[in-house]
């Protein structure tokens with residue numbers, strides 16, 4: 001894995017929800033312009049880990065985080081870090097498509113407007129570019145002023161990806177982005193992810209091991225808060241080094 005450039009690196013990362021030690025000494029590196037998948041049984045800490053990467057867990061009461069997460073070598077947990085700017089750089093897409101109850105256009109323009117962009121021509125260009133980037137433009141260009149809630153689930157999820165792209169992030173975090181979608185919409189998002197990695201660094205939590213093998217360059221296997229194994233995806237699924245990884249990927253537990 002040495003040929004890859006490190007975008008995000010976490011070292012000795014521990015997270016506690018009250019007394020629940022949910023992440024245990026997680027050391028992982030995410031590489032620029034690659035897709036990294038996090039797999040593992042329910043409750044093993046995949047989503048928690050993903051959320052530590054843009055400090056979404058800061059919002060949870062009684063959470064305690066120790067260790068470091070570096071983005072381009074800078075610790076994102078440094079007190080001076082502005083979390084709004086951090087989350088502009090590291091965008092997130094959730095399991096359930098969650099468009100705002102407003103027009104397609106306004107959903108995509110929402111982030112840029114918050115960051116101070118007001119001119120219509122500039123916003124129009126961002127909306128078009130982002131919708132194209134999320135492979136949705138052709139389906140919605142004639143109905144930009146219509147409610148986003150009228151889109152199908154798969155379209156809504158691509159809209160959420162467009163909304164994330166609109167603020168020009170460097171990293172995209174995706175928490176089971178296709179688990180609520182039908183197989184055709186899922187394939188569309190997987191194809192899209194392959195395009196997105198040309199420009200962004202992508203991390204995805206998935207329950208679907210086939211999905212990880214289809215799209216991820218690297219895969220980390222989590223078990224009760226620990227990373228058991230982290231390797232290039234083909235290696236992890238064909239020659240796992242740890243017996244627990246082997247048991248999981250062959251369906252013996254989880």
Ligand SMILES: Nc1ncnc2c1ncn2[C@@H]1O[C@H](COP(=O)(O)OP(=O)(O)OP(=O)(O)O)[C@@H](O)[C@H]1O
Pocket residue numbers: 017020022040041042043044045046047048049060205
């Ligand atoms: N906001 C929270 N407050 C308290 N405990 C939490 C919170 N979120 C997660 N946990 C706990 O942390 C542990 C890890 O949960 P997490 O959601 O990260 O696992 P996961 O691997 O993503 O699971 P799943 O695949 O079911 O989504 C679990 O024990 C869970 O109950």
